[in-house]
Amino acid sequence: MKKIITFKKVLNNEFIIKIIESFFGKVSFVLFTMLFSFVCTRLYGAEIFGQYTYAFSIVTLLMIFAKAGFDNSLIYYIPKYKDKYISLSFVVNVIISVILVLVANFFIDEWFVKLMLPLIWLVSMEQLFFGIYRANGNIKGFYFVNGFLAGLFKILLIILFYFVFDRNFLSIALAIYISFLLSNLIYFYQNKERFKKVIYDNGFLKYSFSLVLAAVMGVTMDKIDIIMLGTMKDMKSVGIYQIDVQVANIIFMILVIFDTVFGPQISKLYHSGKYKELQDLYVKSTRVLGLLSLISLIILIVFSKYILLLFGKEFVEGQMALILRGFGQFINVAVGSVWLMLAMTGNPKWHIYTNFIALTLNIILNYLLIPKYGVNGAAFATMTSMILVNIIGYILVCKVFKVRVYGIV
Known part of the structure; x- marks a missing residue:
């Protein structure tokens, strides 16, 4: 009887429910992303898939400037000011996106990258909507679109366009554009009542922009290996490496799922002055995250070759790179939400210095x-920097919040 009562209490815990919703939403997103990559590599091959990966990596990097930190600042401000700054965020997002697309066209030579540049606006706008959904606790609503509808639609489109345009990069690009347009239209329809008069606030913009530099360096650190591989090697290497990154990121998804709910929770506890609850939540959750990530890493190492064979024989040469990236993600997850803890409590500056x-x-x-070791060299470089930034973040959180997770600090 006591076990039944305890189980009911767990189910009634709002934080646990949001974690479960985030889990199923993110798992759905990861599965459809992997399926998308599987279909792309099987239909279009490593080189064309590499072109898409290279172009979308540049879009993702520039997108950080376009979203201008608004996704996280909305999570920070909505609990205090409701929908006050939503319209301002989207207006500034459009302006920055247009400027970025125009300027980037002058510096980029590859035609397939230029074709993808307008996605800067669509991808960054989706991230702003994500911030709104997270701040309002509607994780399920966002992931139904992002993790299911858009993913399914994108896969169906690249298969359809393969037969219409043959084995062509245009097929992938068109499918991506349509899926992002569809997603953002749905997000807007579901949140249209939140868009009100644009209210300019220098304090809001200043806080948002303070998050940009850290985010840019974080994404650059995540994407620079792909961009440098494309520049110093070839698109086939990029395609192979991208599969390694996506498979290794399955470990990282454990932390992403948790952070989706944990971010708004940090803000609420911090603004409510419930520091002891915040400390306990971080310590307990990080220990669980560490155990789950260790189990995931072991599974990844044991089955790495067979996982890569699913995408084709040419992808097996990325086995060592996959293991290196997997170990880096293990450390990333095992230290918990260190940088989110600092950002959501008004201390984003350390992330900037560490990321730099x-x-x-x-x-x-x-x-x-990269010139000598190719994908393995790229994987080792990123693993090393990933471990460094997360260990520093862990030490800072332990000192600032007076916590001990593993008893080593």
């Missing part, structure tokens, strides 16, 4: 290792 150091190291290592 790690990014510099990453670029130097990629430059030295």
Whole structure:
């Protein structure tokens, strides 16, 4: 009887429910992303898939400037000011996106990258909507679109366009555009009542922009290996490496699922002055995350070759890169939501400094290792910088919040 009562209490816990919703939503997103990559590699091959990966990596990097930190600042401000700054965020997002697309066209030569540049606006706008859904606790609503409808639609489209346009990069690009347009239209329809008069606030913009530099360096650190591989090697290497990244990121998804709910929870506890609850939540959750990530890493190492064979024999040469990236993600997850803890409590500056150091190291290592070791060199460079930035973040959180997770700090 006591076990039944305890189980009911767990189910009635709002935080646990949101974690479960985030889990199923993110798992759905990851599955459809992997299925998308599987279909692309099987139909179009590693080189064309590499072109898409290279182009979308540049879009993702520039998108950070376009969203201008509004996705996280909305999570921080909505609990206090409701929908006050939503319209301002989207207006500034449009302006920055247009400027970025126009300027980027002057500096980029590859036609397939230029074709994808307008996605900067669509991808960044989706991230702003994600911030709204997270701040309002509607994780399920976002992931139904992002993790199911858009993913399914995108896969069906690349299969359809394969027969219409043959084995062509245009098929993938058109499918991506349509899926993002569909997603954002649905997000807007579901949240249209939140868009009101644009209210300019310098404090809101200043806080948002303070998050941009850290985010840019974080994404650059995540994407620089792909961009440098494309520049220093070839698109086939990019295609192979992207599969390694996606498979290794399955470990990272454990943390992403948790952070989707944990971010708004940090803000609420912090603004309510419930610091002890915040400390306990971080310690307990990080220990669970560490155990889950360790189990995931072991499974990944044991079955790495067979997983890569699913995408084709040419992808097996990325086995060592997959293991290296997997270990880096294990450390990333095992230390918990360190940078989210600092950002959501008004201390984003340390992330900027740490990311700058790690990014510099990453670029130097990629430059030295990619020419000789290819995808393995890129994986080692990113793993090293990833471990550095997360260990520093863990030490900072332990010192600032006076917590001990593993008894080593």
